Amino acid sequence: MNLDTRTAVAWITRAADDVRADEARLTSLDAAVGDGDHGANMTRGLAAATASFAEKPPATPGAVLVAAGRSLVAKTGGASGPLYGTGLRKAGKALGEAEQAEPAAVAEALQAMLDGIRELGEAAEGDKTMIDALAPAVAAFRDAVDDGADLGAAARAAADAAEEGLAATVPLQARKGRASYLGARSVGHEDPGAASTTLVLRALAEVTTEDAA
Ligand code: ADP
Numbered sequence: 039m040n041l042d043t044r045t046a047v048a049w050i051t052r053a054a055d056d057v058r059a060d061e062a063r064l065t066s067l068d069a070a071v072g073d074g075d076h077g078a079n080m081t082r083g084l085a086a087a088t089a090s091f092a093e094k095p096p097a098t099p100g101a102v103l104v105a106a107g108r109s110l111v112a113k114t115g116g117a118s119g120p121l122y123g124t125g126l127r128k129a130g131k132a133l134g135e136a137e138q139a140e141p142a143a144v145a146e147a148l149q150a151m152l153d154g155i156r157e158l159g160e161a162a163e164g165d166k167t168m169i170d171a172l173a174p175a176v177a178a179f180r181d182a183v184d185d186g187a188d189l190g191a192a193a194r195a196a197a198d199a200a201e202e203g204l205a206a207t208v209p210l211q212a213r214k215g216r217a218s219y220l221g222a223r224s225v226g227h228e229d230p231g232a233a234s235t236t237l238v239l240r241a242l243a244e245v246t247t248e249d250a251a
């Protein structure tokens with residue numbers, strides 16, 4: 039299957055539902071290394087994104103991601119809002135005006151998302167941020183597509199890689215964002231943004247796998 043408008047809307051809607059369901063966990067992760075608002079921030083931003091689809095239905099998968107990105111920038115708050123929002127806008131722009139995106143085009147879009155977040159946040163892998171989940175996920179997605187995987191299988195590979203990246207943030211000391219103020223006390227906890235990134239990618243795997251069945 040390709041990523042069409044309906045599937046793109048289903049992705050962001052599922053991400054909003056999954057983040058809301060896991061809001062308390064994201065909040066407690068952020069309470070340990072930050073200010074405890076990441077669950078509320080992401081729930082608010084993604085709810086605004088899904089509300090925007092109802093108000094003004096996007097015509098292409100690219101438009102879905104651009105609209106979601108705008109809502110996240112406007113409504114999420116915190117450091118994560120502009121980062122996710124910019125990343126999703128860049129992903130949407132990378133998809134252009136096409137009505138459907140093949141897996142290789144989705145790989146390009148995810149790469150554009152990663153590049154956008156890196157450019158804005160200036161975090162590298164190992165800094166204990168969402169990049170530690172997103173970078174291996176994007177690489178795994180691309181590798182899977184190169185090996186002939188369909189969209190659902192590539193998305194599952196990406197979500198699995200994000201989960202491993204999330205686990206690998208535990209021993210790291212944060213070098214970016216609010217958690218970096220804690221210095222060595224940031225060690226021993228999962229990064230909240232890496233946790234939300236894992237949920238967002240798992241949501242993509244869920245909607246692309248269900249549609250294929
Ligand atoms: P805030 O830190 O402003 O309260 P959130 O709690 O919503 O914002 O988001 C925190 C998450 O944002 C962190 O767990 C981390 O993953 C991510 N983050 C913070 N700064 C950066 C950065 N410069 N680059 C990438 N991700 C970052």
Ligand code: MG
Binds near residue numbers: 068073074075116216
């Ligand atoms: Mg916070």
